[in-house]
Amino acid sequence: MSALADVGIVFGRVAFAMLFVVNVAAILGWVERKQSAIMQDRIGANRASIFGFRVLGLFHPIADAIKMLTKEDFMPARADRFLFQLAPFVSVFFGLVAFASIPFGDTLRVAGREIPLQAVTLNVGVLYVFAMLSLGVYGVMMAGWSSANNYALLGGQRAAALMISAEIAIGASIMGVVMWYGSLDLMDIVRGQGALLFGWIPKWGIVTQPLAFVIFVTAGIAATKRIPFDMPEGESEIIGYFIEYSGMKFGMFLMSDLVETTVIAGLTTSLFLGGWQVPYLVAEGFLFPWGAALPLPHLLVVLLQVGAFIVKVSAMIFFLMLVRWTLPRFRYDQAMRLGWLGLFPLSILNIVLTGLVLLLWGGRA
Amino acid sequence: MRVLQRFYLIEVMSGVALTAAHFFRNMSGHVRHSLGQKGARGAVTIQYPEERRPYSPRLRSLHRLVQREDGSPRCVACMMCETVCPAHCIYIVATEHPNPEIEKMPARFDIDVGKCVFCGYCVEACPEDAIRMDTGILEFASYSRRGMVYTKEALLALQPAGPDGRPQSTIPIPADREP
Numbered sequence: 085m086s087a088l089a090d091v092g093i094v095f096g097r098v099a100f101a102m103l104f105v106v107n108v109a110a111i112l113g114w115v116e117r118k119q120s121a122i123m124q125d126r127i128g129a130n131r132a133s134i135f136g137f138r139v140l141g142l143f144h145p146i147a148d149a150i151k152m153l154t155k156e157d158f159m160p161a162r163a164d165r166f167l168f169q170l171a172p173f174v175s176v177f178f179g180l181v182a183f184a185s186i187p188f189g190d191t192l193r194v195a196g197r198e199i200p201l202q203a204v205t206l207n208v209g210v211l212y213v214f215a216m217l218s219l220g221v222y223g224v225m226m227a228g229w230s231s232a233n234n235y236a237l238l239g240g241q242r243a244a245a246l247m248i249s250a251e252i253a254i255g256a257s258i259m260g261v262v263m264w265y266g267s268l269d270l271m272d273i274v275r276g277q278g279a280l281l282f283g284w285i286p287k288w289g290i291v292t293q294p295l296a297f298v299i300f301v302t303a304g305i306a307a308t309k310r311i312p313f314d315m316p317e318g319e320s321e322i323i324g325y326f327i328e329y330s331g332m333k334f335g336m337f338l339m340s341d342l343v344e345t346t347v348i349a350g351l352t353t354s355l356f357l358g359g360w361q362v363p364y365l366v367a368e369g370f371l372f373p374w375g376a377a378l379p380l381p382h383l384l385v386v387l388l389q390v391g392a393f394i395v396k397v398s399a400m401i402f403f404l405m406l407v408r409w410t411l412p413r414f415r416y417d418q419a420m421r422l423g424w425l426g427l428f429p430l431s432i433l434n435i436v437l438t439g440l441v442l443l444l445w446g447g448r449a
Numbered sequence: 450m451r452v453l454q455r456f457y458l459i460e461v462m463s464g465v466a467l468t469a470a471h472f473f474r475n476m477s478g479h480v481r482h483s484l485g486q487k488g489a490r491g492a493v494t495i496q497y498p499e500e501r502r503p504y505s506p507r508l509r510s511l512h513r514l515v516q517r518e519d520g521s522p523r524c525v526a527c528m529m530c531e532t533v534c535p536a537h538c539i540y541i542v543a544t545e546h547p548n549p550e551i552e553k554m555p556a557r558f559d560i561d562v563g564k565c566v567f568c569g570y571c572v573e574a575c576p577e578d579a580i581r582m583d584t585g586i587l588e589f590a591s592y593s594r595r596g597m598v599y600t601k602e603a604l605l606a607l608q609p610a611g612p613d614g615r616p617q618s619t620i621p622i623p624a625d626r627e628p
Contacts, residue, residue, distance in 0.1 A: 121492070410468040411464065
């Protein structure tokens with residue numbers, strides 16, 4: 085019985101993380117349409133209806149999915165059959181599994197069990213997420229190569245180059261965070277952000293590592309391959325690595341971009357925005373810096389934490405969308421220059437500065 | 450470029466602030482509109498088939514033939530409009546009117562809207578005020594050239610636009626299209 089419960093708990097943890105990403109990514113298509121419309125004084129897609137109910141255009145993702153599933157699944161005659169079929173799955177798979185080690189709540193204590201609210205408890209969580217995000221580009225390269233199309237190949241090459249220049253900056257920028265909180269486990273990093281600086285500022289990553297935050301978000305946007313870093317797609321010049329794809333396989337490439345947006349938002353939340361931390365909320369309830377205390381039951385605390393995580397991820401996604409619909413795209417060489425001559429040296433500088441601060445102020449202040 | 454612009458980040462932030470300001474202003478407009486404040490608008494969009502931009506009363510839209518009190522056309526088939534029409538899109542066949550006080554009436558009065566240039570000369574030329582272009586109807590697409598020809602019966606059935614410029618009569622469906 086107990087073993088069954090264990091299996092159920094593991095299943096639940098994985099299901100929550102998995103369904104969270106899938107559903108958020110699915111609804112992001114709608115969010116993107118509506119948010120861009122509202123930013124541009126428009127209304128946005130609102131015509132899809134079921135029995136006359138439009139519900140703010142929420143049926144459009146369903147309509148899109150039906151359209152993509154019923155479209156012809158075309159494959160070019162000279163394409164590499166196996167890799168061409170595999171590429172979209174690789175692309176979307178690694179995006180989905182990357183979310184596994186991002187914690188969405190503190191330890192839940194129910195019926196004598198301690199359940200860490202995290203799909204997989206990994207002591208190298210940060211490395212795992214980046215490994216998965218980097219592997220995602222293989223799907224894009226595969227798609228570019230196997231399509232037997234010069235433009236697709238060009239898109240795949242650009243994706244690889246962009247990914248390398250972005251990943252280096254991402255990896256180097258989070259080193260500062262890892263140094264500060266002294267762990268590669270995302271759960272430990274989030275726990276470390278619960279402490280208070282000077283007794284009243286929550287010690288979130290954005291406070292302790294502001295430079296790393298800017299670098300990480302910039303490189304993270306590049307890693308999602310969306311505007312302003314959409315040179316793998318390059319709508320106005322090469323139409324990208326998925327030029328030969330149609331139907332749901334094309335949809336999977338679109339979805340993998342949105343999944344990556346969700347993952348980057350979740351990662352930014354975990355590393356820099358305090359993850360599931362609510363300011364001044366400790367395991368027993370609220371403990372305000374001016375001395376007031378508000379004890380809360382354990383379940384409510386956990387619920388607040390999960391809610392805070394979801395709110396922060398949503399806010400981060402909102403910000404990423406805002407940037408995507410505000411900035412014009414970089415040219416290929418500009419993106420490369422930004423990655424290698426801008427972000428990478430800055431992230432090295434951030435490591436040096438963090439080391440200096442830690443050295444001067446003694447240990448993990 | 451100024452030094453600050455070279456850093457790009459500050460320019461990015463100001464751009465994002467601009468679009469975010471638009472987002473929140475429009476979002477509050479949408480929310481207030483859905484809460485019942487009808488004057489509040491979140492978008493400049495006019496949702497066309499349901500909503501229309503108010504048309505000017507001077508708009509030259511689809512023609513109509515004015516009726517007499519007994520329902521027959523006021524037109525006396527004098528051919529003035531057919532003569533003045535620069536596009537030769539009006540085709541009239543005259544016949545005798547049963548009333549001896551009225552000399553003629555059109556047996557056929559076809560307007561090929563596909564040829565019409567909407568100059569309004571026919572309205573100006575008409576001595577009987579029998580043809581007008583005040584229906585407010587602008588939607589007369591069809592799949593064939595035949596479908597663009599409006600006959601006397603169709604033109605007689607049309608009503609003038611309302612005071613807000615909205616068409617009062619239903620938009621006629623061309624003959625080549627199923628209703």
